[in-house]
Amino acid sequence: MDREQFVTTFRAHLQDVSKFLSRRVALDQVEDLASDIFEIAWRKKSECPEGMELAWLYKIAGFVVSNYRRKSVNRIIHLPILDTDRSAPSAEDMALDGSGIALAFRALSASDREVLSLLVFEDLSIKEIAIALGIRENTASQRVRRSRERLAATLTSQLSDN
Amino acid sequence: MSKQFENDELLMALKKSDKTKAAPILDDLILINASATATRRKAISRKPAKILVSALGGVAAFAIVTGGVVAINAKPGMSGNSNDGPVRPLSRLWIPDVVATAGQDLAVTSDWNAPSYRSVNVIPAEDYIRLLSDYFDLHGEVTKSEAFSSEDSSNVFDVFWLEDKDKNATLSVFDSSVMSFSLSFEPQSKSDLDTTKDEAVLKFNQILNDFKSRFQPTDVLAIEFSDVQVGYLDNRMVATANQVVEGHEVEIGTSATFGDGGELLAVSGSIGIFSRQDDVATLPEAQAVSRLGAYWDNPFRVRAIDDPGNNWLDESPLPRDIYCENSQNIEFGSKCITTVDQVVRGYGVSTAADGGTLLVPSYSMYHDGHFIGAVSAMPGDHPQK
Numbered sequence: 438m439d440r441e442q443f444v445t446t447f448r449a450h451l452q453d454v455s456k457f458l459s460r461r462v463a464l465d466q467v468e469d470l471a472s473d474i475f476e477i478a479w480r481k482k483s484e485c486p487e488g489m490e491l492a493w494l495y496k497i498a499g500f501v502v503s504n505y506r507r508k509s510v511n512r513i514i515h516l517p518i519l520d521t522d523r524s525a526p527s528a529e530d531m532a533l534d535g536s537g538i539a540l541a542f543r544a545l546s547a548s549d550r551e552v553l554s555l556l557v558f559e560d561l562s563i564k565e566i567a568i569a570l571g572i573r574e575n576t577a578s579q580r581v582r583r584s585r586e587r588l589a590a591t592l593t594s595q596l597s598d599n
Numbered sequence: 600m601s602k603q604f605e606n607d608e609l610l611m612a613l614k615k616s617d618k619t620k621a622a623p624i625l626d627d628l629i630l631i632n633a634s635a636t637a638t639r640r641k642a643i644s645r646k647p648a649k650i651l652v653s654a655l656g657g658v659a660a661f662a663i664v665t666g667g668v669v670a671i672n673a674k675p676g677m678s679g680n681s682n683d684g685p686v687r688p689l690s691r692l693w694i695p696d697v698v699a700t701a702g703q704d705l706a707v708t709s710d711w712n713a714p715s716y717r718s719v720n721v722i723p724a725e726d727y728i729r730l731l732s733d734y735f736d737l738h739g740e741v742t743k744s745e746a747f748s749s750e751d752s753s754n755v756f757d758v759f760w761l762e763d764k765d766k767n768a769t770l771s772v773f774d775s776s777v778m779s780f781s782l783s784f785e786p787q788s789k790s791d792l793d794t795t796k797d798e799a800v801l802k803f804n805q806i807l808n809d810f811k812s813r814f815q816p817t818d819v820l821a822i823e824f825s826d827v828q829v830g831y832l833d834n835r836m837v838a839t840a841n842q843v844v845e846g847h848e849v850e851i852g853t854s855a856t857f858g859d860g861g862e863l864l865a866v867s868g869s870i871g872i873f874s875r876q877d878d879v880a881t882l883p884e885a886q887a888v889s890r891l892g893a894y895w896d897n898p899f900r901v902r903a904i905d906d907p908g909n910n911w912l913d914e915s916p917l918p919r920d921i922y923c924e925n926s927q928n929i930e931f932g933s934k935c936i937t938t939v940d941q942v943v944r945g946y947g948v949s950t951a952a953d954g955g956t957l958l959v960p961s962y963s964m965y966h967d968g969h970f971i972g973a974v975s976a977m978p979g980d981h982p983q984k
């Protein structure tokens with residue numbers, strides 16, 4: 438893949454990556470982190486599975502976001518503030534509405550939010566989620582199912598509490 | 600969403616709960632930069648990100664972002680740091696609001712009368728890129744990239760860029776209130792000699808001096824730079840200098856990156872041309888403490904050279920701790936209670952309502968020697984007017 442092919446191939450995913458990052462980091466960091474993601478993508482372009490470019494970008498993006506969060510927390514404040522070891526949208530930072538489902542989503546673990554976010558907000562298929570998370574397709578399917586179950590259980594619990 | 604879940608009411612409800620946010624617009628330049636070599640990309644992207652912030656004004660850029668979104672989403676009285684969930688509009692790292700008390704040593708009156716400075720656009724970006732390309736002897740077509748980057752669609756600004764294929768160099772200039780640029784080279788060859796810090800200082804000073812002589816318009820304040828600092832970023836030697844306006848060093852900088860053989864890999868940064876505004880009586884130190892408040896959405900916060908967060912050389916760990924007297928009890932959404940026991944005068948970078956860059960008298964505030972934040976010392980409710 439030469440430079441022109443790289444630009445042509447990934448141009449379509451620029452805004453997807455921007456949205457992915459916007460869910461996870463401060464907006465003023467999006468551009469810089471996107472640069473990091475595409476630099477890695479360029480270096481590793483031979484590893485990109487054909488037809489799965491977006492999922493593969495999200496896999497890279499997950500690492501970049503995790504790394505950024507570790508650095509950010511170290512640099513800015515030492516108080517316990519966010520889940521820093523995962524790339525999932527933080528419970529506090531998702532721009533969800535005030536519905537019960539949103540509250541239930543916030544209450545999930547980072548792992549559950551991560552997999553549901555890729556499915557629901559990033560619109561990935563199970564196969565793509567597997568690529569993005571670096572896991573087997575069967576495992577991705579199981580994780581989606583279990584996370585969905587926990588979302589339902591959390592929502593039910595919240596409703597019964599009210 | 601995967602087809603097998605399209606009829607899943609629970610997940611569809613979750614999808615509907617997502618409130619669309621204004622993600623920054625990214626364009627091909629990111630891909631083009633990325634497809635340069637890693638070294639070159641680092642040289643390009645690190646500073647442009649900083650430039651972008653510089654161009655918009657660090658704190659004010661957040662205000663622009665937040666202003667746009669809050670205007671749409673926020674309910675009256677909701678702060679950006681609120682934990683009330685539903686209307687929290689932005690994805691960003693949470694930093695507690697600071698509730699600061701003025702220590703007894705802080706002045707309750709002010710005898711500091713000082714001017715502010717406002718950027719003036721005397722060199723259009725199209726001319727600026729020509730000046731730079733002439734200086735570096737670059738040749739190529741200048742193209743304009745619209746909507747290069749923006750925190751929201753109403754704040755798009757242009758980037759002019761030039762690629763010299765013979766020299767394998769890329770030059771970009773941001774059309775902003777300060778002259779922000781980025782130039783990177785892919786060197787054809789390199790010497791066998793290692794660059795010493797002294798040599799880097801010498802080479803960078805030559806560039807800065809040439810900039811001053813070439814880019815200094817008449818009838819405006821002189822362009823000056825601070826002493827050159829040399830450090831390492833991504834294992835590359837980097838020389839940096841801040842701009843100095845009438846003796847005030849400000850957080851608007853230029854840097855040069857050198858390769859292993861001493862070759863120039865990149866030069867980038869921002870240079871502002873400023874006009875002096877009338878002197879004003881500054882706010883007393885003790886009174887300005889209350890301006891610390893929120894980290895985000897706070898128009899009184901300014902970018903200051905004292906801020907350890909701006910020390911990006913050497914990638915040193917920067918434990919920018921906020922020392923809170925209630926640190927044991929702080930959790931998401933609570934406030935940081937602290938005392939400001941030292942104030943240092945300086946000049947901070949802020950953004951005017953019209954997008955111009957302002958240099959305003961500012962106070963950098965400390966607790967027990969630790970930087971808490973820098974705020975404008977200008978009187979009035981809103982320093983950006």
